[in-house]
Amino acid sequence: MSVFPQVFNEWFARRGWSVHPHQIALLQRASDTATLLIAPTGGGKTLAGFLPTLVELHQNSDPGLHTIYISPLKALAADIRRNLEVPIAEMGLSIRVEDRTGDTSYSKKQRQRADPPDILLTTPESLALLLSYEDAPRIFGSLRRVIIDEAHALAESKRGDQLMLCLSRLQALSPAMRRVGLSATVENPGALARFLAPYPALCNILTSDPGPDPDIAMLVTEDPPPWSGAGAVYSVPAVLEEIRKANTTLVFINTRAQAEIYFHALWRANDDDLPIGLHHGSLSREARDRVEAAMARGELRAIVCTGSLDLGIDWGNVDLVIQIGAPKNIKRLVQRIGRSNHRYDAPSRALVVPSNRFEIVECVAALEAVKEHDLDGDPRPDAPLDVLCQHILLIACAGPFDADALFAEVGGTGPYRSLSRSDFDACLDFCATGGYALRAYDRWQRILRRPDGLWQLRDPRRARSIRMNVGTIVDTETLAVRMRNSRGGTPLGEVEEAFAATLTPGDTFLIGGQTVRYEGLREMTVEVTKQPGRKPKIAVFSGTKFATSTQLSHRIIRFLEAGDWSALPAHTADWITLQAHISNLPRSGRLLVESFKRWDTHYTCLYGFAGRNALQTLGLLLTRRMDDAGLHPLGFVSSDYALLIWGLEPVKDAAALVAPEGLRDGLDSWLGGNAVMKRSFRNIATIAGLIEKNLPGKRKSGRQATFSSDILYDTIRKYDPEHLLMRVTQAEAMRGLVDFGRIEEMLARTEGRIDHVQAPHVTPFAAPLLLEVGKVPIRGSADARLLEEESTRLMREAGLK
């Protein structure tokens, strides 16, 4: 007997669809407070989430907002609206569905507040904004259901923490509200369920049939991958051939810069003029819209994309996923594979393309892990306080609030269930007075306590600037890129400010798949002209970089140790043999260190296999030792398997360099002053509302008015080291960026057993590191020496001395 009303059964029958068991199960549990559905892409997951809403609205259509659907991507919200309107129209239901994102027009947003639709599709940030308006109780009073799509992706970042805080507010405004999380396969469903559910309520987990195992292989090309580099451009002919054979292909690339370069290379080789598009987060909204629309119309044979298309925009006709570059993370690889072949019962087809010899090893290890269903993932820490600070300020924008009630509300979320009152009070004090030991702002509090005990904004007009700062995604500062034109030409995308600062007129670079020539800066816009056919000087974005997971790193070293390289192409096996010949191979019980000279710089490479973050910390500690020893370190870069340090003098005694004694001494003070901590601080201070985001068009052109967040960091560290934001920065860095535990584990494991090789030149394994992005400069003794050198040279050149 069907649980669905007649009109639904008829609709399913007309479509020739059978209802999935998990769609029925979700409807049967529609009255549960919280449910998590885990299903592969293409399993009718989103429809399953909406069916209880459609049934309830069909049976009883009270006016007002009934359901909010939240997705991490704006594009997804619009896509879902189109998909949802079909069944609503075909069943003749009287249900109004609207989306609301940063792209929604002001007038439409105003109307939505006055007259909300039955179903609102939105993002965590737009929801947080909506909750900051005074009329939030009226808008959300009738709310019955919340659907959280791609919950696994949201739970991985502070966006998820913010969303859970918003849900606790919604729950308070409408106690009858129920929530449903939709997720792809995850390694720990219980943790995700605890994250989603209101504490202490239980969250049921429904798991659908995962379907057949994916059909996944490494793409073997006639030409071997290069010794180093991350572009994988060598694979272009083979990948074009695969695109030609498939119906529609998604080509995933890990960073934006690589996506640009690869897309450019594909086009140059694309003799058949196959329609291929490019999609990544640095492209202008217009450019992305064009590609998405063309894809929806079925006009494209392939899209080269980054994580911007990781999440389930439903393009049913994708039948091949190609991952360029090692996937870095087994779970993400599995989820990306899930993007192909949305037919539930057919295996997904995917190819992995290593971009250099080392990545072949990584790909082979990752494919083994996929076959063994061995997903990876590190649990995230709970309760980021910077997000809570932002939440308190946004709540204050909505109207006066009671601190005890808000504390109870916040404690009712999964991530903040163990929040202490003292931490909550510290956040409240930060929002009110800045939370400084020197009570300087008691006259100028942002929020203040009224005689009746409620807290409110001192100046209600500040709500506007607080709202402008909403969100937990802190981008690096970027500048818009436009074609030079008297009326302000076509927007092409954006580049990082640091990159723009290195450009001189005449430089060429890639953006949006075309080569452009830098002409100059005009009011914080990078002006360019077309420069077809020229080889670009440089790629643009550092982009998001993924770290190879711990599990995958361990698999790689086990693979190298096993000595059986039959799963590898001959050229790669040869390369490993060459490394063994020129230098040595890393082994888990020993630490391999190589030193070599290149030009007039001395390099030292340590194969720690301890993950990018731990090796970065090791880089900071070792360069400090080198600075003390007069070796004038210049900088370092870390990958997941090795750390490369360079300086003006050679490292002769590797054992002394990595001696564990005293390594931790001064860790805190040294870490305190370094660039990694400053970067973390900037993100945290922006989220917490200490630094206001630079908004387009709002930035002052007289740049002497603004100053770097590094100065704020240095000042707090010097005069107020116990400050809340310093605590948050340190805690976050020690866990994530510092990861000192893995350094200690590595040192204990190798226990001074060091193979120090003085190599004649750069070694096969060290070569890729020279090209890594994310180099950390050391502003130590070398700077003074370099400045002196350059001064002498320039002054002599100018005939001044």
Added chain:
Amino acid sequence: MTAYDFTFCGAQLSALPTGILWWHAQSLLCVSDLHLGKSERIARRGGTLMPPYEVRDTLNRLSEAIRACDPATVVCLGDSFDDLQALDGLTSADHKHLASLMAGREWIWIEGNHDAGPVDVGGTHLRELSLAELTFRHIAEPAGTGEVSGHFHPKATVRTRGGSITRPCFLIDRRRIILPSFGTYTGGLKTRDPALAGLMDGSALAVLTGRSAVAVPMPR
């Protein structure tokens, strides 16, 4: 810590690595753009609540320089206070600190665009000061010569083989000197900016601050 010594319009001057200009013959120490009270001003206007320590930090650094040089005269080249009300926001410790620095020497406050008009603190308030060969004012004038000014917070980027290095800097040519800002909460304007490039002639040097004062031809 090495200063950059140079002759300017007949005067023997030193650009100190801290961003201070020292005129030994006159025992005169000149510093620009302290922007005291900046965090308080932002908070007062409803902005963010920045760490309220920049007054203390700026005065600490200034007092180190004064201790080292023991000048007879201190010239603050304008924008010493972030606005005219900024003094109200100074703590009593800050007031005492400032008073101890001013005690026993001539102290001249040049007016800036942020602090136009006298501020209720000791010392002498002037639009500009002429002394021997030199004129001290806040904003450079196109026709100025023998002129020492501030206002622009210049900073220079030098590309080295180890990457580029950016520092607040002095700008020095035959006719004028522009000082870097000394205040803790101050940003900088690149020497490539037309406002600066247009003021300085082809001979201009940028003297970068830091551990040592380092001169390079002004990056344009």
